[in-house]
Amino acid sequence: MSEGDMDDVVVVGAGPTGLMLAGELALAGVAVVVLERRQTPDLVGTRARGFHSRTIELFDQRGIADRFLDQGQTFQAMSFAGTPLDVAGLPSRHPYTLGLSQGHVEGILRGWVDELDVPIRFGVEVAGLSQDDSGVEVVLADGARLRAGYLVGADGGRSVVRKAVGIRLEGARATRSHLIAEVELSEEPPTGMRQDDVGIHGINLLAGSTFGVVVTERELGGGAEPTLADLSAALTQVYGSDFGVHDPSWLSRFTDAALQAADYRRGRVLVAGDAAHIHPPTGGQGIGLGVQDAVNLGWKLAQVVKGASPEALLDSYFAERHPATARVLDNVVTQAILQRSDARTDAVRATFADLLGSDRPRNQVAGLLSGLDVAYDLGEGHPLLGRRMPDLDLVTPAGPRRVYELLHDARPLLLNLGAPGSLAAPRWADRVTQVDAESSGPWVLPVVGTVAAPTAVLVRPDGHVAWVGEGSADGLDRALATWCGPPAG
Numbered sequence: 413m414s415e416g417d418m419d420d421v422v423v424v425g426a427g428p429t430g431l432m433l434a435g436e437l438a439l440a441g442v443a444v445v446v447l448e449r450r451q452t453p454d455l456v457g458t459r460a461r462g463f464h465s466r467t468i469e470l471f472d473q474r475g476i477a478d479r480f481l482d483q484g485q486t487f488q489a490m491s492f493a494g495t496p497l498d499v500a501g502l503p504s505r506h507p508y509t510l511g512l513s514q515g516h517v518e519g520i521l522r523g524w525v526d527e528l529d530v531p532i533r534f535g536v537e538v539a540g541l542s543q544d545d546s547g548v549e550v551v552l553a554d555g556a557r558l559r560a561g562y563l564v565g566a567d568g569g570r571s572v573v574r575k576a577v578g579i580r581l582e583g584a585r586a587t588r589s590h591l592i593a594e595v596e597l598s599e600e601p602p603t604g605m606r607q608d609d610v611g612i613h614g615i616n617l618l619a620g621s622t623f624g625v626v627v628t629e630r631e632l633g634g635g636a637e638p639t640l641a642d643l644s645a646a647l648t649q650v651y652g653s654d655f656g657v658h659d660p661s662w663l664s665r666f667t668d669a670a671l672q673a674a675d676y677r678r679g680r681v682l683v684a685g686d687a688a689h690i691h692p693p694t695g696g697q698g699i700g701l702g703v704q705d706a707v708n709l710g711w712k713l714a715q716v717v718k719g720a721s722p723e724a725l726l727d728s729y730f731a732e733r734h735p736a737t738a739r740v741l742d743n744v745v746t747q748a749i750l751q752r753s754d755a756r757t758d759a760v761r762a763t764f765a766d767l768l769g770s771d772r773p774r775n776q777v778a779g780l781l782s783g784l785d786v787a788y789d790l791g792e793g794h795p796l797l798g799r800r801m802p803d804l805d806l807v808t809p810a811g812p813r814r815v816y817e818l819l820h821d822a823r824p825l826l827l828n829l830g831a832p833g834s835l836a837a838p839r840w841a842d843r844v845t846q847v848d849a850e851s852s853g854p855w856v857l858p859v860v861g862t863v864a865a866p867t868a869v870l871v872r873p874d875g876h877v878a879w880v881g882e883g884s885a886d887g888l889d890r891a892l893a894t895w896c897g898p899p900a901g
Contacts, residue, residue, distance in 0.1 A: 429685030436710025466783025598656025837901030
């Protein structure tokens with residue numbers, strides 16, 4: 413894209429959130445370009461190492477889940493403050509954690525968006541921006557300027573985009589910091605994890621003499637980039653030796669801060685993923701929260717860009733994602749506090765472990781951390797309303813189908829489970845997939861349990877149920893207008 417050209421949307425950041433959002437927009441026919449500050453796709457450091465059930469389901473809704481499953485390893489790894497949470501019984505086709513590095517995740521998503529003809533421009537750094545009623549002007553570090561209808565910052569916790577539009581972060585400020593690195597060690601260290609009154613520490617062999625290290629610092633680290641001397645001092649404080657640490661391939665610092673953007677939108681500029689919320693890696697929530705942001709925002713932004721829906725639809729992005737993410741961050745903060753090992757913290761952790769021995773609290777926490785229990789507030793009604801649609805086996809005129817197969821093109825889905833031809837929305841036929849189907853299986857929701865089978869559902873492109881039919885079409889037109897825009901003609 414050269415100066416003077418204008419895309420519908422510019423996405424800043426080619427991490428999992430930015431790439432997923434770009435794919436969502438491209439599926440809807442929106443012209444999108446991704447700008448990435450890194451010179452190459454290569455990541456420095458291992459960063460996130462996997463994600464949970466709902467994230468896999470979202471990839472399944474776009475027909476790309478197998479790409480991740482083929483490269484990763486599934487296992488039961490979820491826990492709360494050291495207490496294992498077996499999610500194998502959750503009602504999902506993917507009741508497990510998928511172990512896969514962020515580098516692999518990004519590589520798979522880049523392949524997908526490349527198939528969708530989305531350009532990714534590496535080595536392009538955003539220095540500032542301005543906006544008016546018709547678009548956003550992006551100022552690059554080299555002095556060039558780009559223009560787009562909308563801009564989304566998916567550029568991480570230190571987001572230039574978020575700062576440029578003055579969105580502040582709110583929440584639990586940092587009280588502890590941790591050093592994390594991949595380094596060479598000259599001496600053989602004790603491997604595994606340990607806890608003390610400061611926090612959690614660990615050393616693990618990666619290959620040869622290369623080790624992955626995480627150490628909680630006794631004093632809150634400053635804002636400057638950490639040095640090898642900082643890591644040496646922290647190792648010595650915890651282990652009595654730095655084991656001859658040298659030649660870090662990467663070294664970083666994170667804190668226990670859990671903060672959210674006070675708003676996710678300023679005019680034509682929005683934020684998503686780590687740009688909208690930062691938190692420690694406890695529980696492995698980072699990739700999942702970002703992908704959920706992208707899938708929630710993508711179809712809404714596409715409908716606004718294409719003129720199918722009013723701009724007010726974008727307000728529902730913050731209204732839905734902010735409270736859903738806040739619940740997860742509260743959980744992450746609690747777990748981070750419980751990483752210390754002293755008499756008082758041990759007592760609290762033991763109390764939680766006792767509670768999680770019972771089915772209901774264990775399922776409730778597992779539903780939260782897996783992402784399967786997300787319920788957007790769409791008003792009173794059937795328990796399905798606002799929740800993610802179960803991936804049921806269906807019998808359709810075109811043959812057997814899974815619900816998620818019908819969402820591959822990221823279009824709203826009106827699923828009629830009553831008599832064939834008894835329900836239709838012809839005035840929305842240009843933008844809503846309408847399918848008659850039969851399903852004999854039970855309708856089971858995480859945490860909620862079995863619910864009454866509806867006669868029809870309207871499923872949004874993000875997989876959440878926007879309307880439930882219970883023997884009539886009452887409210888359907890209103891739901892279609894709200895989420896799919898005014899009817900044609």
